[in-house]
Amino acid sequence: MTGVSDGNGVAAIQEYLAGHRAQMLALLEALVRAESPTDVPTAQAEVQSILGRLLRSLGYAVQRVDEGEGNADHLYARPSQRDRARPVQLLVGHCDTVWPRGTIREMPFVVEGEKVRGPGVFDMKGGLVQMLFALAALRGASIEPPVVPVVFINSDEERGSPTSQRHLVRLARCAHRAFVLEPALGLDGKIKTARKGAGRFTVRIEGKSAHAGLDPESGSSAILELSHVVQALHALNDREAGISVNVGTIDGGTRPNVVADAGMAEVDVRIETHEQARRVEDAIRGLEASTAGTSLHIEGGIGRPPMTPGPTARRLWAQAQQAAAQLDLHLDAGRSGGVSDGNLISQHTPTLDGLGPVGDGAHARHEFCYVDRMVERSALLALLLAQPPLSPDAEAPARTKTPSALPPSDPSS
Numbered sequence: 001m002t003g004v005s006d007g008n009g010v011a012a013i014q015e016y017l018a019g020h021r022a023q024m025l026a027l028l029e030a031l032v033r034a035e036s037p038t039d040v041p042t043a044q045a046e047v048q049s050i051l052g053r054l055l056r057s058l059g060y061a062v063q064r065v066d067e068g069e070g071n072a073d074h075l076y077a078r079p080s081q082r083d084r085a086r087p088v089q090l091l092v093g094h095c096d097t098v099w100p101r102g103t104i105r106e107m108p109f110v111v112e113g114e115k116v117r118g119p120g121v122f123d124m125k126g127g128l129v130q131m132l133f134a135l136a137a138l139r140g141a142s143i144e145p146p147v148v149p150v151v152f153i154n155s156d157e158e159r160g161s162p163t164s165q166r167h168l169v170r171l172a173r174c175a176h177r178a179f180v181l182e183p184a185l186g187l188d189g190k191i192k193t194a195r196k197g198a199g200r201f202t203v204r205i206e207g208k209s210a211h212a213g214l215d216p217e218s219g220s221s222a223i224l225e226l227s228h229v230v231q232a233l234h235a236l237n238d239r240e241a242g243i244s245v246n247v248g249t250i251d252g253g254t255r256p257n258v259v260a261d262a263g264m265a266e267v268d269v270r271i272e273t274h275e276q277a278r279r280v281e282d283a284i285r286g287l288e289a290s291t292a293g294t295s296l297h298i299e300g301g302i303g304r305p306p307m308t309p310g311p312t313a314r315r316l317w318a319q320a321q322q323a324a325a326q327l328d329l330h331l332d333a334g335r336s337g338g339v340s341d342g343n344l345i346s347q348h349t350p351t352l353d354g355l356g357p358v359g360d361g362a363h364a365r366h367e368f369c370y371v372d373r374m375v376e377r378s379a380l381l382a383l384l385l386a387q388p389p390l391s392p393d394a395e396a397p398a399r400t401k402t403p404s405a406l407p408p409s410d411p412s413s
Helices: 007-018 021-033 041-057 121-140 165-174 222-234 274-285 311-326 341-345 371-385
Strands: 060-065 074-079 088-094 110-112 115-117 148-154 177-180 191-195 197-206 244-252 262-271 295-304 333-336 368-370
Touching (some): 041 060, 041 148, 088 341, 177 341, 197 222, 274 295, 311 371, 368 371
Parallel strands (some): 088 148
Antiparallel strands (some): 060 074, 074 148, 197 295
16 A cells, blocks of 8 residues: 555554554653663663664664764664655654653653653653654555655754754755654644744953952953843843843853953844844844953854745645544644754755654653653654655755765765
């Protein structure tokens, strides 16, 4: 069978997943117990081994993407047998979490009625489970997607994807469409069709030290200048336009009786449009010192562009609504203030984000997801993967090829 053209295919997917609810929970428990903090590269090996073994059982060729000493590997998988003339669709998730090793003892994996708790269940090991079981459901129902699914699971998303970014971009440029298994938006499970962009800046101030009691006039206070910088940065906020500029940390000085010769501020920026990104970045880089004898040095930039849906992405959202209707689900879309790999991927291919679990508590101790919603969201993903190719934009190039392997490549590629 190719695609899902009637109710029999939908019913087969639903029946498969309903019958594998216990297996989904068992896999989630195994992934959560395989603690994988983002700052411990070696901790990613166990969870990747579990994922790789299951992908191979589904007929996928699995490759570890080696990032060299001191960095964790990533996981890339594609069907062992495939028609290279067919377009590809990209499935993306991450196996790293914010939780340090040992958290499982304080936040044990536990099922409480319809909720399952534990470090990483919501962000985003539940999404990895849904991804694997969506692929398994298609295989179990003998449905061959007309657009070939390929999988990339990175191990550094919680750090901003410093080593995986180039692979994500490379794959996205080849993909017909992409699905990101980050958690859903809100308890009603909205799909993230848009995300704010984000940037990080560090402003360093150089001044001149002096004794604050004996000779203060000979000094130039970096902290005084820092106070002006903080006010100038916060003046860039525009709540109605969706622009937020937050000075999150400051530092400076050595002792109370010394005029500070150095100061520093770390700044988080969120914007909704590319034009806002350019304007705010120019404003921050254009800051000038107003305190005599001090100077500013500004580092950083907008690292995650905003995810803004274009015409093809809106057609992808329409496909998602149609798939949800086949499952008798109500599906809404929303904009997230947070960032993910979807920000990067969406610059190159139509993308739906937030297809992962429904729950709450990302990066928080009350983290949980709903078990039955995992089953239905896995069915939704399976139907999305089985959809026909999107009708192309007149100006968009055809995307029918994807790398058969992902060897280390030049970061500029």
